[in-house]
Amino acid sequence: xxxxxxxxxxxxxxxxxxxxxxxxxxxxxxxxxxxxxxxxxxxxxxxxxxxxxxxxxxxxxxxxxxxxxxxxxxxxxxxxxxxxxxxxxxxxxxxxxxxxxxxxxxxxxxxxxxxxxxxxxxxxxxxxxxxxxxxxxxxxxxxxxxxxxxxxxxxxxxxxxxxxxxxxxxxxxxxxxxxxxxxxxxxxxxxxxxxxxxxxxxxxxxxxxxxxxxxxxxxxxxxxxxxxxxxxxxxxxxxxxxxxxxxxxxxxxxxxxxxxxxxxxxxxxxxxxxxxxxxxxxxxxxxxxxxxxxxxxxxxxxxxxxxxxxxxxxxxxxxxxxxxxxxxxxxxxxxxxxxxxxxxxxxxxxxxxxxxxxxxxxxxxxxxxxxxxxxxxxxxxxxxxxxxxxxxxxxxxxxxxxxxxxxxxxxxxxxxxxxxxxx
Numbered sequence: 001x002x003x004x005x006x007x008x009x010x011x012x013x014x015x016x017x018x019x020x021x022x023x024x025x026x027x028x029x030x031x032x033x034x035x036x037x038x039x040x041x042x043x044x045x046x047x048x049x050x051x052x053x054x055x056x057x058x059x060x061x062x063x064x065x066x067x068x069x070x071x072x073x074x075x076x077x078x079x080x081x082x083x084x085x086x087x088x089x090x091x092x093x094x095x096x097x098x099x100x101x102x103x104x105x106x107x108x109x110x111x112x113x114x115x116x117x118x119x120x121x122x123x124x125x126x127x128x129x130x131x132x133x134x135x136x137x138x139x140x141x142x143x144x145x146x147x148x149x150x151x152x153x154x155x156x157x158x159x160x161x162x163x164x165x166x167x168x169x170x171x172x173x174x175x176x177x178x179x180x181x182x183x184x185x186x187x188x189x190x191x192x193x194x195x196x197x198x199x200x201x202x203x204x205x206x207x208x209x210x211x212x213x214x215x216x217x218x219x220x221x222x223x224x225x226x227x228x229x230x231x232x233x234x235x236x237x238x239x240x241x242x243x244x245x246x247x248x249x250x251x252x253x254x255x256x257x258x259x260x261x262x263x264x265x266x267x268x269x270x271x272x273x274x275x276x277x278x279x280x281x282x283x284x285x286x287x288x289x290x291x292x293x294x295x296x297x298x299x300x301x302x303x304x305x306x307x308x309x310x311x312x313x314x315x316x317x318x319x320x321x322x323x324x325x326x327x328x329x330x331x332x333x334x335x336x337x338x339x340x341x342x343x344x345x346x347x348x349x350x351x352x353x354x355x356x357x358x359x360x361x362x363x364x365x366x367x368x369x370x371x372x373x374x375x376x377x378x379x380x381x382x383x384x385x386x387x388x389x390x391x392x393x394x395x396x397x398x399x400x401x402x403x404x405x406x407x408x409x410x411x412x413x414x415x416x417x418x419x420x421x422x423x
Contacts, residue, residue: 009085010034010054013111015063018201019071020245021124026074026091026116027202027310028060033112038101045093049101049116056081063089073097073118096121102312108304113202115310127259130238137190137236191235191416193407194256196266196365197222198302201246203309206271208387214269215244217390221378222267224400229407246309249364256368262416263339263372263407266365268302269390270354270377278386279354281377282344284336285367286360299361302375333360335372338414343374343406350398351379351389376403 014029028034028051038049054060060079067074075092082088097118104113130136197219199205205214219241226237238259240252247255256264270281283295290296340358347353354377366373378399379386389395 012054012057012060015059015066016202017063017066017068017071017074018245019068019074020241020243021072021129022245022247023117023119024071024073025201025245026063026077026118028063028114029110030054030112030114033103033105034114036101036114038099038116040097040099042096045096047091047093047097047099047116047118049089049091050082051087051089051114053085054087055085056087060087073120091116091118093118100312102314104310108308110202110308113310115312117312126238126255135230135237189234189416191263191411192238192259192261193229193235194238194240194259194261194264194371195222195226195229196240196252196256196264198266198268198365199246199305199309200241200244201309203246203305205305206269206381208271208381208390209275209384210387210391212381212387212391214271214381217269217381217396218267218378219244221396221399224396225265225267225403228400228404232404232408248306248309248311249303252365253368256371256373261368261371263410264366264368264374265343265403265407266363266373266375267403268375268377269379269381270298271382272380275383277354278380278383279352280344280347280379281354281359282340282347283359283361283363283366283375283377284340285333285373286362287330287333290361291359292355295359295361298377299363303362303364329369332369332372335414336366336374339372339407339410340374342410342413343376343403346402346406346409347376347378347399350395350402351386354380 010030010032012028012030014027016027016029018025018027032053034054035052036049037052038047040047056079063077063079067077071094073094075094077092078090080088098121100115100117100119102115102117104110104115106112127136197215199213199215200219201215203215205218207213222239223242226239229235229237238255238261240255241247252266253264270277283298290299337358337360344353344358348356358374363375366375379390381387381390
């Protein structure tokens with residue numbers, strides 16, 4: 001006698017919450033695709049989500065305790081069995097939000113994921129927020145001094161930067177006849193640097209044999225570098241992420257362009273299929289394909305971050321997506337190669353170099369058409385010896401120092417384009 005099979009309810013296997021100033025993400029990982037519906041209620045602000053085909057289990061109940069008091073957007077969450085086969089989540093909100101609810105297929109060790117991204121209806125201005133925190137100084141005429149590259153003198157004398165005596169034309173006539181932007185010879189404005197700690201949130205990046213995640217290592221290095229840059233009298237910094245949350249590749253580029261960054265530096269910790277690979281590398285964008293097979297492999301791996309971290313493809317901003325088109329310019333790539341060379345030279349003083357020159361490949365995160373951009377692989381986290389280095393405070397300090405020296409060396413020979421001194 002055949003016994004009719006009973007459909008097994010889907011199981012929630014993990015719940016995760018990623019709060020950030022930009023948005024809060026809630027992820028439910030489960031063993032099959034889920035059908036959901038949701039709606040928003042005001043006075044007070046709430047979001048209600050019904051998930052079909054599941055029964056309330058202990059893992060899902062853990063979501064209640066994962067909401068922290070400092071979450072910018074979620075006050076608390078209530079979880080209950082609304083009716084047989086349907087679980088209801090009620091998010092009590094601190095302000096009105098624009099939710100995005102979507103699913104992600106299995107990838108990179110994750111099973112099916114149901115994602116709630118809660119964006120504020122009135123998003124905070126990033127610069128205003130940094131000014132409020134005291135992290136965004138404005139430049140003042142007369143207070144800025146050029147950065148000095150703390151490096152050994154070149155074996156060949158550098159060409160003099162002083163112009164030869166010659167008759168000087170009327171300056172007002174120059175202003176009228178030459179509208180092209182000029183390099184600022186005395187750095188009379190603030191230099192803005194965008195630091196991009198790779199991965200974050202749902203995307204851990206590479207993981208070493210000791211269990212250390214790339215996303216934590218590179219955020220620590222970026223914060224150390226940020227503190228050093230802020231000590232410079234003529235520099236300010238924007239981090240694309242300052243905590244453990246996911247930022248899509250295009251948003252990273254968009255953030256840098258929004259603050260009119262003079263440089264974009266993406267920080268990573270490499271991994272390879274064998275633990276013997278070691279050394280630091282610096283990459284720039286390529287218009288004509290990767291400079292090596294390894295560079296192409298790495299670019300493809302880094303470009304997969306959006307699939308692993310998870311973006312809502314259906315509502316992906318078309319304007320934002322256009323940033324990732326190949327809008328690069330020859331000038332941007334040329335400046336990126338100069339910046340990369342200066343940084344690589346300094347990193348070579350603290351760690352073995354995987355390649356002795358700047359490599360190139362089609363990294364999506366480097367495609368700001370108007371900002372010199374490099375990606376630094378600080379070491380191979382997949383190499384046990386280098387994993388130990390990457391988690392060592394002293395090495396992280398040395399790496400931050402080396403990157404800053406390279407940046408200052410670059411600007412000493414390539415002053416930024418002239419711009420209003422108050423911006």
